Amino acid sequence: MSKRRVAYYYDNDVGLFSYGLGHPMKPHRIRMTHDLVSAYGMLDKMHVLRPRRASPENMTAFHTDEYIHFLSRVSPETAEEMTYHGSRFLVGEDNPAFEGVFEFCSISAGGSIDAARRVSLGAADIAINWAGGLHHAKKREASGFCYVNDIVLAILELLRTFPRVLYIDIDCHHGDGVEEAFYTTDRVLTCSFHKFGEYFPGTGHVDDHGRDKGVGYAVNVPFRDGLTDAAFKGVFEPVVERILDWFQPSAVVLQCGADSLSGDKLGCFNLTMEGHANSVQYLRKSGLPLILLGGGGYTIKNVSRAWAYETACALNVEETIDRNLPWNAYFEWFGPRYRLEVAENNMDDLNPKDGYLESIKEQVFKQMSALPF
Ligand code: ZLM
Ligand code: CA
Ligand code: ZN
Numbered sequence: 001m002s003k004r005r006v007a008y009y010y011d012n013d014v015g016l017f018s019y020g021l022g023h024p025m026k027p028h029r030i031r032m033t034h035d036l037v038s039a040y041g042m043l044d045k046m047h048v049l050r051p052r053r054a055s056p057e058n059m060t061a062f063h064t065d066e067y068i069h070f071l072s073r074v075s076p077e078t079a080e081e082m083t084y085h086g087s088r089f090l091v092g093e094d095n096p097a098f099e100g101v102f103e104f105c106s107i108s109a110g111g112s113i114d115a116a117r118r119v120s121l122g123a124a125d126i127a128i129n130w131a132g133g134l135h136h137a138k139k140r141e142a143s144g145f146c147y148v149n150d151i152v153l154a155i156l157e158l159l160r161t162f163p164r165v166l167y168i169d170i171d172c173h174h175g176d177g178v179e180e181a182f183y184t185t186d187r188v189l190t191c192s193f194h195k196f197g198e199y200f201p202g203t204g205h206v207d208d209h210g211r212d213k214g215v216g217y218a219v220n221v222p223f224r225d226g227l228t229d230a231a232f233k234g235v236f237e238p239v240v241e242r243i244l245d246w247f248q249p250s251a252v253v254l255q256c257g258a259d260s261l262s263g264d265k266l267g268c269f270n271l272t273m274e275g276h277a278n279s280v281q282y283l284r285k286s287g288l289p290l291i292l293l294g295g296g297g298y299t300i301k302n303v304s305r306a307w308a309y310e311t312a313c314a315l316n317v318e319e320t321i322d323r324n325l326p327w328n329a330y331f332e333w334f335g336p337r338y339r340l341e342v343a344e345n346n347m348d349d350l351n352p353k354d355g356y357l358e359s360i361k362e363q364v365f366k367q368m369s370a371l372p373f
């Protein structure tokens with residue numbers, strides 16, 4: 001069980017895309033992660049694969065033909081007239097029609113679909129795509145920096161082989177696009193941990209737990225600002241343990257959004273690298289087929305630290321890794337300490353105050369215990 005076969009999907013072109021000047025989402029962080037993974041000598045320990053690019057047909061397994069047709073043709077030059085004449089597929093500054101947007105989406109989605117195929121075939125125990133995890137994209141529109149929902153596409157691929165898939169989302173934002181896609185089915189259980197209250201996208205209330213056949217198969221764990229490692233672990237582990245026992249998934253998809261780390265530009269939690277990676281370690285120990293995806297993460301030197309460390313966790317070599325960063329192409333970005341660490345800061349943790357943490361845990365458990373075992 002300790003040595004798992006790991007497949008790692010990476011396309012060298014992904015870091016070259018740009019959402020535009022000043023946009024917080026920076027595809028370059030995927031390349032920085034890869035450089036760290038490479039500098040640590042981890043590439044030799046896994047199957048390194050370049051994903052096939054997802055085709056429009058692959059994408060319409062979830063999205064509408066009209067939306068994907070639009071996305072495959074839109075460019076910075078034509079965005080305005082296409083939006084003016086057609087329906088509004090892209091909304092505002094969050095989702096610009098940047099140069100190469102469709103190619104970027106086909107790399108991101110291609111990696112997640114290939115990861116799902118490889119795990120389905122039994123050719124890998126863990127498959128990683130740090131360019132995936134774009135959980136807000138909807139069937140017929142882009143949302144929150146996400147255009148194509150690579151996660152939904154990967155889960156649909158897994159459902160061809162596996163009876164039940166568990167989706168866990170530790171991005172600071174609610175995983176609304178994935179939840180919505182599987183809200184009425186009992187074959188996919190979605191579980192998102194997120195900041196809730198005056199925060200994008202506004203969904204993910206603890207009471208939202210699925211509809212029709214899907215009642216009980218959506219789990220939402222809303223947090224307040226300042227979430228620390230201990231508070232997170234104290235909710236994550238019992239909730240996920242209960243889900244594993246009850247749902248008995250045949251495969252797990254973990255969205256490792258890194259905006260839940262301390263010091264993130266858009267996030268408001270206070271997790272260290274180890275506190276974040278505990279989720280990866282916990283699910284690795286379950287022994288279930290596992291897909292690790294990226295997601296948010298806007299303080300990019302910390303994103304690359306966390307995802308490089310989580311790659312080491314997948315390989316079960318995190319104990320042996322040198323906490324002084326090896327020389328790499330972006331070494332100067334990691335000063336002044338040049339360490340593999342994301343430290344907590346002194347922000348106040350509002351979660352343990354006036355019994356909030358206990359009450360959230362209780363509400364989540366209450367919903368789960370109302371279900372037939
Ligand atoms: N305005 N530029 C998380 C997705 C979060 C919606 C408020 C846009 C920003 C943000 C874009 C340079 C994931 C909202 C924000 C300004 C309406 C959000 C472009 C700064 C900038 O400087 C910026 C021109 C931009 C966007 C901040 N947007 C911060 N937060 C959220 C979306 C995605 O991490 O979960 C997964 C990848 N949007 O709050 C507004 C309501 C648009
Ligand atoms: Ca989340
Ligand atoms: Zn996020």
